[in-house]
Each structure stands twice: as C-alpha cells, then as structure tokens.
Amino acid sequence: MEEKEISPAESLDIIKSMIDTAKNKLADDGFLIVFWGWLVFFAALINYTGVLLQTDAAYFVWPILMPLGGIISVIYSRRRAKKGIVRTYIDSYLGYSWTAFIIAMSVTLVCMPVHGMPTTYFFLMILYGMATLISGGILNFRPLIIGSLFSFVCAVASVFLGTSEQFLCLAGSVLFSYIIPGHLLRSQYKSQVNV
C-alpha cells in the first residue's frame, strides 16, 4: 500500500474493505466442539452399555475420558492462541462464554453426589444447549443455533425417562448440538482457509 493522495470515496472503500477483512474471518475452527462431542457421545454410549450389562465399571469412563479431554483441550487452545496473529472481539466473547460453561459444568459435577445423577445430566444438557446457542449466535452460524435446541429437548425428555435412557439422551444431545454442527463448522472454516 503506497502513500498517495486519496479522495473521500477512496477513503470509504479502504474502511469498508478493511472492516470486511476482519469481519469475514470465521473465528472458530470447530475442533473443540467436534472433539468434545465425540468424547461425550462415546462416554455416554459406553456408560449405557455398562448399565445394560449391569456392570459398574462403565462409570469409570467419565473420570478417565473427561480429564484427558480437558488436558488435550488446554494444549490445543494454547497452541492455537500462539499461532493467532489477531485477537478479535469474537475470540474474546467465545472465550468468556466457554469459560463460563466449563465453570458451570464443573460446579454441577461437583454437586452431583448431592443432587443425584438424573438432575445432574438434566443440567448438563441444559448447559450444553446454552453454550452452543451462545456460540452459534456469536459466530452467526445457524446449524449451531438449531443444534443447540436439541439439547434442551433432550434435557426435558430425560426428566421423563429412566437413568439408563438418560445416557441415550446425553448422546443424542451432543450428536445434534455438537457433532453435526461442529463438523459443518469445521468444513466451512476449512473452505474459508483454502480460498
């Protein structure tokens, strides 16, 4: 870009093109949404199978897979933050909403012995829905917004079902709110990067 005399109309073009450049950068690659979606999906199904087979061993899938997922997420987020050469307001809003989600989820899990499993899974699905709805709104990504509604539906459905079926509700919740919209978000992000 050279230094030269510019007209008011050219000024307006510069402003518009630069604002568009910053705005069109899709802030999220969807990796963590897809990753957690599959992790919770498999954990819920393993747990469901365990209940069907009447073995308590399957419950251990949570304290093993979830902290492992947490470690991988922290490593991934740190690497991504290092690579990023620009921090948009969208990055900041997403960061805060997911931090709030993680805190809310941890508090809910810590209180599980008091509230019992059914109430805990109900709240987890509500939180899943809330987090994806907020992210979908911030990113202006419709599949995430629509997908989030399934988590609310699954949460309500879980209240009327038995404990074992709650695992199926949980798997359904992450399938529609995380896995499907997450993969769509990833493919859109990749096509944007490849343009």
Added chain:
Amino acid sequence: MFKDLDPLLHSQLRLAVVSLLVSVKKAEFTYLKEQTKATAGNLSVQLQKLKDADYIEIEKSFKDNYPLTTCKITKTGIKAFEEYVKNLKQYINQ
C-alpha cells in the same frame, strides 16, 4: 461548511490500519502487514505516527524468542476514527 478531514487518518495506509484495529481487539504487526500489503518499513513509520498521536498503543514483547509487536486502538483513536467517518459523510453526500 465542510470540516477538514483529519490529516493523520486521511492517508491510505494509516486509515487501513485504524479501520482494521477498530474491528479487532488487537493485532500483530504481521497481520497488519498481510492485510494492508504494506512494506514492513513503511508500516513501522505509519504505526509510529499513529502512536505519537495516541491513536494506537504498541506493545513489544517476545514470542518463541522472536520479537513480537502487537497493536491496539485507543479511546482517542476510536473517537478520531468516528469523527473522520462523520466528516467523510459530508463529502460523500455533497
């Protein structure tokens, strides 16, 4: 009566930089260089002018042992940009 356009912003590169910084929270020197397609030398000079006017903040640090320059718009910069756009409208609508 048309108001004069802020000479500091009425420059192709400085205006591009400020427009970018208005849209993002903070940006690295590399990002600004990529988006504006300016040379490193020219960009450095223009950033310094914007910093001297207190329109932007420049933070120098290190990332993986390499020097890292990060830029962020200030409240004065946002106000100046808004004023510039307001005055620009008068010229466009004349």
